[in-house]
Amino acid sequence: MKQQIAFVGLGVMGGPMAANLARSGYSVKAWNRTPNRPGVEIAANAGVTVVSSIREAVETADVVFSCVSDVPDVEEVILGAGGVVESARPGTLVIDTSTIGPNAARKIGAELKQRQLRFLDAPISGGDIGAKNGTLTIMVGGEPTDFEESKPLLEVLGKTIRLCGVVGSGQAVKLCNQVLCSVHMVALCEAMQLAEQQGIDPNLIIEVCSTGAAGSWALSNLGPKIAESDFQPGFMIKHMLKDLRLVQETLKQSAQQLPGVDMAEKLFKIVKELDNGTAGEQGTQAMIRAYDK
Secondary structure (H helix, E strand, O other): OOOEEEEEOOOOOHHHHHHHHHHOOOEEEEEOOOOOOHHHHHHHHOOOEEOOOHHHHHOOOOEEEEOOOOHHHHHHHHHOOOOHHHHOOOOOEEEEOOOOHHHHHHHHHHHHHHOOOEEEEOOEEOHHHHHHHOOEEEEEEOOHHHHHHHHHHHHHHEEEEEEEEOOOHHHHHHHHHHHHHHHHHHHHHHHHHHHHHOOOOHHHHHHHHOOOOOOOHHHHHHHHHHHOOOOOOOOEHHHHHHHHHHHHHHHHOOOOOOHHHHHHHHHHHHHHOHHHHOHHHOEHHHHHHHHHO
8 A cells, every 4th residue: 555645835846746646646635835826736636635734734644745945944844833743643754855954954853753753854956847757856865764665755756866875965965966056057147148249049059068068957958948038937046045045054164165156146146136126036047137237
């Protein structure tokens, strides 16, 4: 008999992820803080039972997934009043796919262990495209036995799934991933700017450069969006800025500096302030707008 699944957080990523689990034959109950969101509809249309409280979602679950925005959000839905810890049965496996940094993951993992609950930090990469297609990269920290138990579920959601070490290790790898993503975006935007200045069609840059040493996921997937001025979010600027904040907090522990991260953060912050401070909800490809100032 397949495990009973709870899913907390049906946003841009969580909605399609919960939907994929339901389509794979799992019984999924899900809760979202804001009921009328596209991700909620995506999940419901795939057979997910959307409920009105975390308690309803998790009280019969074998595995609980969470996918929310930031450290306070994860702590609220897992550890807070009305959260997962109040209703989950002893031995339940909690898998958080948010990006919250290794320190927060270790803290949450320790608290759950005291409550006789198991924990994997399993941040994801691949954007809304990966969430919809079930091709996410999933970086996991936790006990090997818990990881092995979770693999059939994670294999529904992702293509590359790796145990990175103890609790917090998945988050550590994810921060490195976000450094790459953010600095790749600087390179992509500057290549597009140079192409425009030389009168070259940006689509030609995407087509030709994607086949050589400069090829990247960002160039192939976000380059066309930049060329079309399509700034709809697969991954929002405000979320990338949150992740870069976590990178900077981690760097402070060693007094190290990463100039490329500083540059990416500066450009994302410029765009975030556009449109009366609402542009942070655009996709990371909207960094190109910083070059118009």
